[in-house]
Amino acid sequence: MLYSILCYDSEAVVGAMTREEDDDLMARLTGVTEKLAAAGKLGPSLRLMPTTAAATVRGNGEVIDGPFAETKEQLLGFWVLDCETLEEAVETARLLAREKPGGALEVRPINWFDPGSGVK
Amino acid sequence: MNDIAWSDAALGSARPQAVGALLRYFRDLDAAEEAFQEACVRALKSWPAQGAPRDPAAWLIFVGRNFALDQVRRRSKQEALPADELISNLDDAEAALADRLDKAQYRDDVLRLLFICCHPELPAGQQIAVALRVVSGLSVKEIARAFLVSESAMEQRITRAKRRIASAGVPFEAPGALERAERLSVVAAMIYLLFNEGYSASDGTVHVRVPLCEEAIRLARLLLGLFPDEGEVLGLTALLLLQHARAPARLDADEGIVLLDDQDRRLWDRGMIAEGLALVEKALRQRRPGPYQVQAAIAAVHAQAARPEDTGWDEIDRLYAVLETLQPSPVVTLNRAVAVAKVHGPAAALAMIEPLAVRLSGYFYFFGTRGALLMQLGRVEEARAAFDRAVALANTAAEAAHIRLQIDRLSKEGHPRNGRGPDGNLPACPS
Secondary structure, eight states: OOOOOOOOOOHHHHHTSOHHHHHHHHHHHHHHHHHHHHTTOOOOEEEEOOGGGOEEEETTSOEEESOOOOSSSOOOOOOOOOOSSHHHHHHHHHHHHHHSOSSEEEEOOEEEEEOOSSOO | OOHHHHHHHHHHHHHHHHHHHHHHHHSOHHHHHHHHHHHHHHHHHHHHHHOOOSSHHHHHHHHHHHHHHHHHHHHHHOOOOOOHHHHHOOHHHHHHHHHHSOHHHHHHHHHHHHHHHTOTTSOHHHHHHHHHHHTSOOOHHHHHHHHTSOHHHHHHHHHHHHHHHHHHOOOOSOOOHHHHHHHHHHHHHHHHHHHHHHHSOSSSSOSOOHHHHHHHHHHHHHHHHHSTTOHHHHHHHHHHHHHHTTHHHHBOTTSOBOOGGGSOGGGSOHHHHHHHHHHHHHHHHTTOOOHHHHHHHHHHHHHHOSSGGGOOHHHHHHHHHHHHHHSOOHHHHHHHHHHHHHHHOHHHHHHHHGGGTTTTTTOHHHHHHHHHHHHHTTOHHHHHHHHHHHHHHOSSHHHHHHHHHHHHHHHHTOSGGGOOOOOSOOOOOOO
């Protein structure tokens, strides 16, 4: 069975960390994931940019600057894309939204990405 | 991050929201700060035992407001304060309060708090100091250190500024759309000044003050979180991120200035650049250009060049031309001249800046740029005179040392092949 682990925390708190604290946090997390990678158990992992860098595509194709902020819906899944521009990513989200009415798709740039190799 | 560090960070990041809401209740800055302070003391006692609340800001507002109301009651009736146990279990009340405080109200609270720090009668330095104290919650000691003045002098400065704010009266009515836009632009200008104060310190021996830059970025992010679709707030945040990304490469081991062309670009912070570029793109999608967005676009061109020779100077020239129409200023023209020198040569650039001589007669960067252009043209004596003037006008020791290096080069070599042209990294103060 494949599992995903989704990371939640207060962006304001994480954003208030100093560079050293942030590096230290990432190093400690890598300490855990390196062992998983060595055991062939780690798939893709990534860190998202802050929600201020996000744009949201509504079910009707309307684009709103900012993150998806409603709490009535739940996170169901995600895609990772390689796009030249934000415009291209938003257009792709529109294509997906057309096939999936309702809800919303948040487009968020990725800060750091490791494709992993342990999961097929 | 341990629990205490988490609590500290949570208190710090909840501060603008909480003090902003308490200010709305009490209409008095000192009362709001005191109530927040008390709420923090109680949080540090209660959170480790009870677990941190889901919404720290709502918790702090609730406890802070109760504390202040108790103070008032106590003063009038000489009643005792309720014991901590009575207020420690706030879960239900907290959830109800969080529901009532919708995002729009929070947003105006924080904007109001930032805005009152920018009272037009306060000099820029005082606006920044008050914002660092009231909004960021830095201690007077920390602010004094950042401004290189004594703690008591800074204490006095802040007290005086706060008195002025109090006597001016705080604007409590909910702002209309036009007022909100005006407040935003005043606050954005203050954040930009704060960043510049850190980026190119206006006096003293330290040339880059990283904590001030980081605090400015934090405030810009705060503002952007509240106004996610404001093009100029996107532009401002992007600009600060893209400029600050270069900080690790801007000074050498001896605190000497390293020009943009000479910087080790591997030291640039890639994460910050990527985020800055994403924000620039978001802003440009809106097609409502403004000065911060254009400056961010210029910084983005620099950030995207892997080597100095890859820089899109013609694009930078075009962007400065746009900035000149949006915000005409001799400083902007001076910056444009640096790009013109790269695209059309030093003679064209020199012709562009000569008319600015009177208006920029007290501006360090004018003479530094003029000297570099003259040096490129082989006009050694004139270059020397311009550099001498620049040294006299230098704001920091690093600036003076940098220009002296140019003068030394002139004395030793004194021929145009060694003229390397002005730095494309001048501060572009919108004024």
